[in-house]
Structures are given as C-alpha cells and as structure tokens.
Amino acid sequence: MSDPGPVLSSGARYRDELVARGLLLATGVDGLYGFSNDLVRLIAAVETYVSAAGAGKYEVLRFPPVVPRVVLERSGYVRSFPDLVGAVRTFTGGDEAHHALLRTLDAGGDWTAGLGGSDVALCAAACQPLYPTITPDLPVGGRRFDVCGYVFRHEPSSDVARMLSFRQYEYVYAGDELGALAHRDHWTEVAAEMLSDLGLDVAATLASDPFFGRAGRALTATQREGALKYEVVAATAPDAPTTAITSANCHLDHFCRELGIRTAAGETAHSSCVGFGLERIAFALLFAHGPNLAGWPDRARARLAV
Amino acid sequence: MDVTAVIREVLTEEGRLGLPLADIGDLDDLYKRGLTSHASVGLMLALEDRFGIEFPDALLAKATFESIGAIRDALSTLGVVGDTAPTSVE
Numbered sequence: 001m002s003d004p005g006p007v008l009s010s011g012a013r014y015r016d017e018l019v020a021r022g023l024l025l026a027t028g029v030d031g032l033y034g035f036s037n038d039l040v041r042l043i044a045a046v047e048t049y050v051s052a053a054g055a056g057k058y059e060v061l062r063f064p065p066v067v068p069r070v071v072l073e074r075s076g077y078v079r080s081f082p083d084l085v086g087a088v089r090t091f092t093g094g095d096e097a098h099h100a101l102l103r104t105l106d107a108g109g110d111w112t113a114g115l116g117g118s119d120v121a122l123c124a125a126a127c128q129p130l131y132p133t134i135t136p137d138l139p140v141g142g143r144r145f146d147v148c149g150y151v152f153r154h155e156p157s158s159d160v161a162r163m164l165s166f167r168q169y170e171y172v173y174a175g176d177e178l179g180a181l182a183h184r185d186h187w188t189e190v191a192a193e194m195l196s197d198l199g200l201d202v203a204a205t206l207a208s209d210p211f212f213g214r215a216g217r218a219l220t221a222t223q224r225e226g227a228l229k230y231e232v233v234a235a236t237a238p239d240a241p242t243t244a245i246t247s248a249n250c251h252l253d254h255f256c257r258e259l260g261i262r263t264a265a266g267e268t269a270h271s272s273c274v275g276f277g278l279e280r281i282a283f284a285l286l287f288a289h290g291p292n293l294a295g296w297p298d299r300a301r302a303r304l305a306v
Numbered sequence: 307m308d309v310t311a312v313i314r315e316v317l318t319e320e321g322r323l324g325l326p327l328a329d330i331g332d333l334d335d336l337y338k339r340g341l342t343s344h345a346s347v348g349l350m351l352a353l354e355d356r357f358g359i360e361f362p363d364a365l366l367a368k369a370t371f372e373s374i375g376a377i378r379d380a381l382s383t384l385g386v387v388g389d390t391a392p393t394s395v396e
Contacts, residue, residue, distance in 0.1 A: 076344060215347040218366040222343040225368050254342065 011159035014237045018160060021291050030156050031164035038293060042282045043167070045304040047148070050169045050276045053194060058146035058171055063129040065150035065165075069121045071128050074258055080211045080219065086122035086152045089115035122152035126168040127273050131255045134174055140264040142175015144183075148278075161236040161243040161280050172273040174256060176263045180270035184248045187274035188230045191246040199300045200234045200245075200284050207231040207247060228252070234284040245281045248274040307388035313377050316356055320348040332374040346371040353377070359384045 018024045025034030035043065069087060072078050078085060089112060091101065101114035123129060126149045134143065148169040155162060173183035192204045207229045211219040223229060228251075231244035249272060255261075256269035263269050289296040293306050310332065318327050321336070322345045330339055341349075349371060354360055361370070361380070370380045381387075 079344070214360075215351055217363060218347045218350055218361075219343060221363075221366040222346070222368050226343075252342075254344070257342070 011157065011162075011237055011240060014240075015158050015160050018286075018291070023286070023291060024160070029164070030158045031162065033160075033163070039282065042285065042293065042304075042306060043278050045306045046276075046278050046281045046285075047167075047169060049194070049198075049304055050278070050281075051146070051148075053190065054146055054171050058144045060146045061130060061133075063123065063126075063147065063149055065123050065152070066120050067123045067129045069119050071132060072121045072124065075128055075131065075255060076258070077124055077128070080209070080216065081124070083212050084124060084153045084155060084210075086124075086154055088118045088120045088122065090118045091115050123149060124151055124153060126151055126170045126275065127172045130172060131174075131259055131261070131271070134259070134261055136260050136262060138175055138261065138263050138269055142173055142179050142263070142269070145172040145174075146170075147172060159237065159240065159243075161245075161277075161283050163279060166280070167278040169276040169278055170273050172271065174261060174269050174271045176265070176267070177252075177270045180250055180252075180272040184230070184250045184272040184274065188232070188248040191248065191274060191276065192232050195232055195234065195245065195281065195284075197299070198281075198285060198303055199297050200281075200288055202232050202234045202245070203242070204230055204232050207244065209249075226252075234288070236280060236283040236287050238287070243280060243284075244277070245284050246274065246276045248272070309378055309381060309386060309388045310374060312356060313353070313374050313381075316349060316352045317374070320352045321345055330374070332378075334374075335372055336374070337368070337372060341371070343368070349377075353381070357381060357384075357386045359386060 015024065019026050023036045023039050025036065027033060066088060072085060091098070091114065093101070093114065097114060101111050104114060105111040126147045127145070130145055130147050148167065150165055151168050152165050154164065156164065171187060173180055188204050192202055195202045206224060206227055208220045208223045209229065210216070229247060229249040232246040233242040234245050236243045236245070251271045251273070253268045253270050255271050261269045285300065289300060293301070296306070314327055317323070321341055323330070323336070323340045325339065330336070346368075350361055359381070361384070365380050369376060371377055
C-alpha cells in the first residue's frame with residue numbers, strides 16, 4: 001500500500017484532507033460533496049468495471065433517485081429503517097402560506113415546516129423501485145436485472161465512506177429459492193475477486209443490516225442466524241474500521257411475497273441482490289493507492305483504464 | 307391464565323400465516339407454515355405487550371419463535387407460567 005498522505009486521526013480530518021487536495025468539494029453538510037474531475041473519472045471507471053462484469057447477462061433498467069412513497073412502505077423500509085428514510089415535502093399553499101413561509105425564512109426559522117408531505121420519497125436502495133415493476137409470473141429460470149442509481153441514507157457522518165447520497169450498482173435476481181442463494185454466493189465470490197484484482201485488501205464477511213430499534217435487534221439476529229447477507233469490506237480511511245464496499249443479500253421471499261411475484265412453478269419467488277458502492281470502492285482505491293491516479297499500480301490502472 | 311391460548315391469540319393477530327391456527331399443532335414449525343422474520347418480530351413485540359415482559363437479547367433468535375411450544379418455553383424462562391395445556395405429541 002502506498003502512502004495515502006499524513007496519518008489522520010479521524011474521519012473528519014481525512015475528509016478535510018481530501019477537500020484540501022481538491023478531490024472533494026465541501027458543501028457545508030457532512031456527507032454531501034461535489035467530486036473533482038479526477039474523482040468523477042475514477043467513479044465512472046469503477047462503474048464501467050462493475051458494469052462489464054454483468055454485461056449481456058442482465059436486463060438493464062434505470063429508475064430515478066426519487067421513488068413513489070409506496071415503494072418504501074411496501075418494501076418494509078419504513079418499518080425496518082425509519083431513521084434512514086428521506087421523504088420529499090413540497091409546497092402546495094397559496095399566497096398567504098407563501099408569505100408565512102417567507103417570514104419564517106427571513107427570521108432564520110425552519111421554513112420547511114410550511115411544506116406538506118408528497119407521494120414521493122428518496123430511493124434508499126437502487127433495487128427498491130425495481131420489484132414492483134416485475135411481472136407477477138416469472139419465467140423458468142427467473143429474471144436477472146442490472147440497476148444503478150443514486151440512493152439516500154439519513155446517516156450524517158464526516159466519514160467519507162458514509163455519505164448521505166451515493167450510487168449503488170446492483171445485480172438482482174428474482175426466481176426460485178436456490179437460484180436466489182446461488183446468485184448471492186456467486187456475486188460474493190466474484191465481487192471479492194474483482195475488488196482484490198484492483199489491488200484492494202478485501203475480505204468477505206457475514207453481515208447484517210442496521211435494522212432499527214428493539215425489533216431491529218431481533219431481525220439482525222435472525223438475518224445473521226440465517227447467514228443471509230455478506231459484505232466485501234476494505235479500508236477506506238486511516239485509523240478506521242473496514243467498510244463494506246460491496247454487499248450481497250438474500251431477501252428470501254420478503255419482497256416477492258408482498259408483491260405476489262411467483263416462480264414458473266407457481267410458488268412465491270425469492271430474490272437476492274449484490275450492490276457495489278461505487279463511491280466507496282473509489283475511496284478504498286484512493287486510500288490504498290494514493291490520491292495521484294498516475295502513480296497507481298499498473299494492474300489497477302489497466303483494469304480501470306485510468 | 308392459559309398461556310398457550312394467549313400465544314395462539316397473538317399468533318392469529320400477528321402471524322400472517324394465511325391458514326387457520328386450529329390446523330397448527332403446538333410443536334409445528336411456524337416458519338414452515340409461513341411465519342416470516344418480520345412477522346416473528348411483530349409477534350415478539352405483541353407478546354411483550356401482552357405479558358408485560360421483554361425478551362433479552364439471548365432469546366432474540368429464530369428458534370425462540372419456531373413453534374407455539376418454543377414460545378411457551380421461552381416465556382416460562384421469563385416467569386410467564388400458567389395453566390398451560392399439555393404439549394401436543396402428534
């Protein structure tokens with residue numbers, strides 16, 4: 001591993017270092033950054049690398065980063081992760097309400113209190129809007145999808161690998177139970193190889209989602225007991241624990257049961273997905289190989305064409 | 307208090323099993339009868355409300371809720387006992 005620069009004691013100092021180097025553009029809010037020319041190129045290269053791994057084998061679909069609110073409701077996201085949710089509020093009042101809103105704004109108050117709920121929310125996982133669009137009766141062998149998009153997680157942090165808004169590149173399977181497990185296992189292995197091939201020191205580990213509250217602790221225990229989710233972890237910053245840069249998750253029939261999606265044999269379908277965190281992979285690469293892309297190992301540069 | 311009857315009542319409300327509870331024996335595997343992990347959490351919270359107890363982390367496992375008998379055993383370790391019907395041996 002080449003020297004990433006001075007050793008920094010916290011996520012915030014490392015973040016400030018990347019800002020000082022011009023790779024990140026501060027916005028004033030932790031977890032929201034602009035990206036420099038080099039970082040944009042790097043993230044695009046990571047996307048191309050991930051995209052090539054599934055080329056031709058998946059139906060490519062894209063959805064906006066804003067989804068119908070009902071998508072978060074039916075997927076169980078609001079039930080399991082209320083602390084991570086972002087919903088869109090909009091102004092629908094008349095002149096009087098507008099003036100009241102401006103008075104609050106001018107007084108430095110919370111003008112968003114003058115907004116009302118809407119039918120849309122911020123997408124929390126790239127595959128979320130996909131499931132309701134899958135036709136109820138799957139063909140023999142199931143269906144395989146390639147989705148990618150911006151997601152939102154309300155977990156403000158100065159850790160660069162934990163942003164409020166980031167991109168996930170996912171390969172999703174919906175079909176029978178064994179197919180869903182095979183998809184997850186295949187991609188856990190392939191992702192670890194792909195990321196290792198870029199010179200990252202990675203490990204695949206059993207993982208669980210940060211389900212909320214007491215109910216969440218029970219769900220976490222069940223998820224771990226069932227060995228449903230695996231993460232490929234790597235270092236993304238100095239003096240910090242490793243971070244998941246890719247995860248592969250078997251949902252059992254959680255999504256398909258709610259949506260009435262069935263296998264060709266007529267049974268409730270199962271699903272699984274692998275999600276590559278494009279920015280997190282880029283940050284892991286920057287940390288491993290240093291901020292100067294021209295000085296990176298030849299192999300990583302060749303694989304990513306940077 | 308008939309603990310088993312209360313468990314069955316809560317299971318009817320929270321289990322989302324999609325089949326009559328009368329068809330389920332005390333030792334039947336609830337997960338094989340359609341209990342999902344999310345429904346089992348709803349079941350856990352409802353049992354806590356009903357009996358005024360809290361399942362400790364050590365009991366937050368799939369096995370705790372896998373049958374009516376297993377739930378009854380877990381509750382008894384938390385001091386919930388009563389006129390329990392004999393465990394079915396079918």
